[in-house]
Amino acid sequence: MVIADLLGVASMAAITLDERGRISHWDETAAEVFGVGPPRALGRAPAALLRLPREHRGVFEPESFGHVWCGTCTLPRVDTGEPAEVGWWVYPIERAPGEHGVSVLALAADLRRLRRNGLGVTVGDLPLAPPDGPGGTGTAVRRPAGRLLRVEPALTPAAGNGPDAPAAAFADRIAGLLPALDPAASEKIASRVLGLGCPAVSLGLTIRLPIVPPIGASPVVPPPRPARARRPRPLPRGVPETLEPLAYLSEAGQQIGSSLDHLQAARTLAEVLVPRLADFAAVELLERVVADSAPPADEVDETTLMRRVAVAHNDESGRWDEAVPEGEALFLPSGTPFVQAMRTGRPVHIRRVGPAQAARLAAAFGDRDLRPLFTGRALLIAPLIARGRVLGTFKLLRKSDRPWFDEVDLAMVDELARRAALCIDNGRLYRREVQVAEELQRSMLPDDPPDVAGARVRYRYRPAEQAAQVGGDWFDAIPLPGCRLGIVVGDVMGHGLTAAAIMGQMRTAVRTLAGDDMRPDRLLRRLDGLARRLGEDYLATCLYAVYDPVERRCTLANAGHLPPVLVAADGESRVLAVPPGVPIGVGGEPFETMEVKVEDGSQLLLCTDGLLERRGRDIEEGLEALRARLAGASADLDGTCDDLLHTLASDTAADDIAIVAVGFDGIPLDEVVTWELEPVPDSVPWIRAQVAARLAGWGLERLTDTAQLLVSELVTNALVHGAGSLGVRLIKGRTLLCEVHDDGADLPHLRHAEATDESGRGLQLVHHLAARWGTHRTDAGKIVWVEQRLPR
Numbered sequence: 001m002v003i004a005d006l007l008g009v010a011s012m013a014a015i016t017l018d019e020r021g022r023i024s025h026w027d028e029t030a031a032e033v034f035g036v037g038p039p040r041a042l043g044r045a046p047a048a049l050l051r052l053p054r055e056h057r058g059v060f061e062p063e064s065f066g067h068v069w070c071g072t073c074t075l076p077r078v079d080t081g082e083p084a085e086v087g088w089w090v091y092p093i094e095r096a097p098g099e100h101g102v103s104v105l106a107l108a109a110d111l112r113r114l115r116r117n118g119l120g121v122t123v124g125d126l127p128l129a130p131p132d133g134p135g136g137t138g139t140a141v142r143r144p145a146g147r148l149l150r151v152e153p154a155l156t157p158a159a160g161n162g163p164d165a166p167a168a169a170f171a172d173r174i175a176g177l178l179p180a181l182d183p184a185a186s187e188k189i190a191s192r193v194l195g196l197g198c199p200a201v202s203l204g205l206t207i208r209l210p211i212v213p214p215i216g217a218s219p220v221v222p223p224p225r226p227a228r229a230r231r232p233r234p235l236p237r238g239v240p241e242t243l244e245p246l247a248y249l250s251e252a253g254q255q256i257g258s259s260l261d262h263l264q265a266a267r268t269l270a271e272v273l274v275p276r277l278a279d280f281a282a283v284e285l286l287e288r289v290v291a292d293s294a295p296p297a298d299e300v301d302e303t304t305l306m307r308r309v310a311v312a313h314n315d316e317s318g319r320w321d322e323a324v325p326e327g328e329a330l331f332l333p334s335g336t337p338f339v340q341a342m343r344t345g346r347p348v349h350i351r352r353v354g355p356a357q358a359a360r361l362a363a364a365f366g367d368r369d370l371r372p373l374f375t376g377r378a379l380l381i382a383p384l385i386a387r388g389r390v391l392g393t394f395k396l397l398r399k400s401d402r403p404w405f406d407e408v409d410l411a412m413v414d415e416l417a418r419r420a421a422l423c424i425d426n427g428r429l430y431r432r433e434v435q436v437a438e439e440l441q442r443s444m445l446p447d448d449p450p451d452v453a454g455a456r457v458r459y460r461y462r463p464a465e466q467a468a469q470v471g472g473d474w475f476d477a478i479p480l481p482g483c484r485l486g487i488v489v490g491d492v493m494g495h496g497l498t499a500a501a502i503m504g505q506m507r508t509a510v511r512t513l514a515g516d517d518m519r520p521d522r523l524l525r526r527l528d529g530l531a532r533r534l535g536e537d538y539l540a541t542c543l544y545a546v547y548d549p550v551e552r553r554c555t556l557a558n559a560g561h562l563p564p565v566l567v568a569a570d571g572e573s574r575v576l577a578v579p580p581g582v583p584i585g586v587g588g589e590p591f592e593t594m595e596v597k598v599e600d601g602s603q604l605l606l607c608t609d610g611l612l613e614r615r616g617r618d619i620e621e622g623l624e625a626l627r628a629r630l631a632g633a634s635a636d637l638d639g640t641c642d643d644l645l646h647t648l649a650s651d652t653a654a655d656d657i658a659i660v661a662v663g664f665d666g667i668p669l670d671e672v673v674t675w676e677l678e679p680v681p682d683s684v685p686w687i688r689a690q691v692a693a694r695l696a697g698w699g700l701e702r703l704t705d706t707a708q709l710l711v712s713e714l715v716t717n718a719l720v721h722g723a724g725s726l727g728v729r730l731i732k733g734r735t736l737l738c739e740v741h742d743d744g745a746d747l748p749h750l751r752h753a754e755a756t757d758e759s760g761r762g763l764q765l766v767h768h769l770a771a772r773w774g775t776h777r778t779d780a781g782k783i784v785w786v787e788q789r790l791p792r
Contacts, residue, residue, distance in 0.1 A: 012199070014177035017060065017104035019095065021045055025178055033084060033110050035077035049343040051075050056344065058110075059090050060104060068092070068196040070153040071346050072111060084109045085154040089199040093192055094356070102181070105189055107199050114151045114201065135641065155197030155349065197351060207717040245412055248276060253419045262427030263290065263309055269394065270310035277409060278380070278396035280373065282324060283310040285384070285392035287422070293430055300342045302334040306392065323368050323738055333364045334523040341381040342390045347414065350379040351404040373397065377405035382417045386425035394420075437500040438463070446476055453733025454485045454549025456663035458637035460645060464495075464610065464656050472499035472540065473608045474507045474655040478514045481776055481785055483549055483667060483733045486514045489561065489606040489660055490542040493583070498537065506531070506540055506584070517776035520544045520557030524584065528559070531585040539585040543578070547598070549667045550731065554596045554604065559584045561621065561678035562609055569601030571632035575623055600666040603637070605630060610655035611648055622648075637661040671698070671732040677715065679726045679742075684715050687728055691738075698732055702791050706769055707738065712787050713762045714740040717748060717784070724781065734785040735771065743781040 013030035017023060026041040034041075034050060047773075052075055059069045069090045074083050096449055149278040171183070171190040178186065188761040193199075252272040256265050266283045273281040287305040289296055308328045313320060332338045337348040353361065358374035378398040384391040396413065398404065405413070441463075449457035456478045472492025480486050488510050492503045509530055513523045523544055531538035532621035541561035547554045556564070556576065560583035567573045598604070612622025629647060633640050641659050649657055673694055677683040688708045695704050711728060718726055724743025731737040750763050766773055770786040777783075 011109070012177075013108040015106040015108065016102045016178065017046070017106070019100055019103050021060065021103070023049070025180065027177065030108065033086060033108055034773060035079035035084075039414050040078075050078070056088075059088075059340065060106065064642060068155065068350070069340065069344075069348070070155055070199070071344050072117065085200070087111045087114075087151070089153060089155075091189075091193055091196055093189055097697075101185060105193070109201075152202045154200045154202040195351070197349070218507070219528050219579075230365070245408055249412060249415055249419075250300050252276075252416060253642060256416075256420050257423045260427050260430045262292075262424045262431065265420060265423040265427050266392075267310040269416065270312040273394075273396060273416070274312040275314045277405075277413060279315070279377075279399045279402070280313040280320070280397040281311070281394060282308055283384075283392065283394040284308045284330070286390070287329065289391050289424070289428055291615040292428055292435070296391055300339070300390050302331060302339060304331070306330050306332060320373065323370055323373065324365075330365065336364050337379075337381050338364065338395070340394060341383045341393055345383055345385055345390070347380060347382040347410065347417075349381075349405055349410065352400075353377055353379050376400040378402070380410070380413060382403050382413050384417055384421040384424060385422040389425075391421055391428075392422055433497050437497040440497070440500045440504060443499070444507050445474060450477050450479050450485075451734060452477075452479050452485050452549075453731075454665050454667040455485050455547055456637060456665065457487075458641055458661045460641040460657070460659040462610075462645060462649065462657045472503040473658040474503045474609065474671075475606070475608075475658045475660045476507060476511065477660065477662075478511055480514060480546065481517055481774060481783065482739065483731055483737060485547045485549070485662070486603070487545045487547065487660060487662055488514075488542065489607065489658060490540050490584075491561065491608045491656075491658075492540040494537075495537075502538055502540070504519075505534070505538075506542070510542075510544070513632070515542075517778075519593060520546055520555055522579070522592040523559050524559045524591040528584050528587055528591075532587050536585075539583055541583050545606070546602070547662065547664060549665070549733075550672055552598055552600070552664070552666050554598050554664075556594050556596070557581070557591050559591060560586075562607065562612070562619070564604055564606045565627050565630050566596065567630050569599050569635050573627045573631040573633070598664045600664060601635070602664045603630075603633060603635075603640070604662045604664065605640070605644075606660045606662075607644075608656065608658045610657040611644065611659065612649065613655060634728075635663065637663055667731065667733055672729070674729045675727060677726040677728065679719055679722075679724070681719065683719070683726065684712055687715055688709055691728075691730065694730055695736075700732070700736065700790070703736055705787050706788060707736065710766060710769060710788075711738055711740070713766055714738070714784050714786065717762055718742040718744070721746065721748065722781070735789055737785060737787050740784045741778065741781060741783045745777075745781065747775045747777065747782055748784060 001124040011029055013033050014025065014027050015023060015030055016025040022043050022045060023041050026038045028038075030041070030273055031037045036049065046052065052060075053073050053714045056071070056073050057596070065095070067403060070088060072085065072087050074085050076082065077084050087109045091105045091107075093102050093105055095101060095103060111144045142356065149659045171187045174190045174193075175181065175183065175186045178189075181189070255272055256268045259265055259268070266285060270281040270283050284306045286296055286300070287307050290307045290309060291770075308324065308326055308330065311320065311324055311326050332342075341348045350357070353376065355371070358371045361374050361379075362368075362370035364407055372478055374397070375402060381393055382396070383393050394417070396405075441692040445461060446459065449459060459475060459477075461473070461475070472494060473490070474492070475489045476487075478486035478488070485554060488507075490510075492499045492502070492506060494502075506527070509527055510523070513526050520528065524542060527542065531540070543556065543564065544558075545554055545556040545564070556578050558578040559581045561580075563576050563578050563580075565573055566576050574592065576596065578594045582589045587640040607626070609619065609622075612619060614622065625648060626644070629644060630640070641661050645657070675687060675690060688711065691711050692704050695701060695707060715728065718740055722742030722744035723743060726742050727740070729737075729739040729741075731739075748763055750767055766786060773784070773786040775782060775784050
């Protein structure tokens with residue numbers, strides 16, 4: 001609700017500035033509002049006298065703006081320092097070059113006083129009360145119908161019976177406010193105020209209206225709205241004409257919010273504004289919002305880089321493509337209404353842009369002549385603000401044959417700005433979350449398959465469509481002691497950043513547990529316990545397999561995941577019936593292990609359900625399609641993975657797809673040798689000789705001295721600290737691996753030996769000579785192993 005002609009119903013302070021921007025008039029009402037009298041105020045700049053907020057200081061500089069500004073700011077009183085909530089109406093007064101006199105007229109009102117005392121306003125014949133009292137200054141013969149909740153400065157057209165009536169009335173009021181001015185100057189200022197808009201207030205209120213009007217009451221017929229230059233959009237059947245703005249807002253809001261792409265939301269905003277509300281619309285966002293390189297800044301100024309992301313108009317096609325191109329980066333100079341709208345967070349409305357003002361506005365965009373775009377048009381600049389941060393702004397222009405923006409238009413633009421800003425910010429946040437999830441997922445997934453002896457590994461990963469968000473699929477191939485290979489595929493339930501984070505924790509846990517050389521069923525049990533301790537959201541399916549290239553054996557355990565497909569060397573394929581188990585995080589059920597003998601040349605393929613899921617097809621049919629496709633697969637694992645993605649994967653997959661293909665080649669039997677030793681000291685020189693002979697047979701004489709020293713230390717340590725049987729295994733793979741096993745349960749560990757210690761130096765020697773070394777437990781005891789790099 002807007003109350004016009006505020007000069008007639010409220011006490012307002014009048015302040016004028018001269019051509020130098022100094023205060024030339026300061027009345028007693030201004031002294032009451034700001035706590036400082038005329039002697040101290042006259043001759044000073046407003047910014048020097050009043051502690052104005054930073055974003056409002058420029059509105060009193062006569063050379064930096066050419067439009068009326070109305071708004072609210074809170075500043076401390078000069079005398080007591082108590083905060084004063086002030087409404088401003090600041091009018092620039094155009095002067096001829098070299099002319100002296102008033103350059104700015106500023107009207108101010110104490111908004112708290114207006115809310116407290118009321119305005120003597122009625123809605124129909126129902127009185128409106130301030131929030132703290134039962135009645136205003138008007139007729140209070142009945143219980144108040146409403147309460148003031150908000151009072152904000154606004155502008156409204158002048159009202160009167162003829163073209164001279166408003167100017168004459170305003171000239172009288174201006175003369176009363178500024179008694180020192182001559183009549184000609186008062187008329188000039190009054191005419192300027194009338195042309196830019198009369199001071200008014202926008203009231204937020206609550207009203208109690210009867211559902212059934214009183215008997216005998218006449219229906220209230222709203223006055224007809226002025227004719228528009230174009231025909232209004234047809235309303236849906238059954239929608240009254242008075243609800244047309246609401247119908248438009250509803251449809252426009254749905255269109256703007258139909259996409260999670262923040263740039264598409266901005267483009268849709270421009271499209272819905274033209275031609276319904278404007279003939280030209282341009283949306284400009286902060287560069288950091290467009291690029292999503294950082295959160296929007298808390299404050300914007302002339303150094304803030306903007307980017308024009310959308311332009312719409314109803315002129316001939318291509319009319320403004322070169323003058324106002326989409327995608328252009330620009331800075332908005334200070335003192336312009338474009339920056340003011342973003343600084344103050346309030347729209348700026350210029351009813352008709354004159355030639356001089358059009359030149360100033362066009363100058364903000366460089367050398368291009370944009371005066372035809374601005375001259376004679378109504379201009380409305382609205383900020384885009386969401387969650388307390390400025391995202392950008394949009395500009396609306398109406399041609400001279402259309403009326404300027406009225407109260408309904410301003411309300412609709414304000415509502416659209418709120419909705420669009422929220423949609424743009426939601427799209428930005430969504431995109432940011434997807435990017436973070438993708439980066440997290442990429443950082444957690446393996447880059448290149450490991451190069452291990454006796455096996456070949458290939459990966460394929462394809463993320464889901466963005467609309468489905470990032471999934472929690474993960475996969476890995478983990479080199480294990482004894483030239484074995486751990487293979488894992490899993491799928492965290494859910495999508496998005498949380499699923500990606502859980503996936504990373506699951507993958508790290510599996511790698512850590514696999515390093516302890518656990519059986520697959522025990523590893524899944526430990527992983528399940530960890531997930532249940534972390535939280536209820538830690539639910540995932542997982543398949544873990546261990547391939548031993550020496551024994552030609554694959555051991556598997558499953559936690560609710562898809563079973564793998566084994567392709568024999570002759571091309572026969574079958575789905576391995578691994579006991580399914582329950583997903584990780586459910587708990588309460590044991591996991592079972594399955595062992596399969598695999599021949600050289602066979603392949604194992606593991607995948608996630610994104611490869612097999614289809615609308616209208618169950619997972620069993622998908623598994624059968626996978627098995628059939630793998631029958632007779634070639635030894636080219638890359639070709640196999642690509643073929644599966646091409647033939648089985650949907651082009652618009654709603655879930656991630658992960659594929660792990662493993663080729664089983666085994667380690668040749670003549671490159672593995674095992675010795676069983678008697679637990680006696682004479683076994684040490686004997687094993688040294690056996691190792692030297694075997695290395696000579698493999699052509700690795702260069703490694704003999706170091707290998708003999710390492711095996712001597714490990715066997716001696718087993719004799720001293722171990723128990724029971726003793727054995728040594730030597731494997732020539734990608735490295736030279738030497739394993740010493742015994743029945744002892746205690747794992748050796750590296751420690752610092754003091755100068756007087758008689759032991760503890762053997763493992764330090766191993767640590768310095770070996771490329772890698774480690775220990776792990778077995779069902780019978782433990783194994784200590786060392787690796788040496790093969791000569792090139």
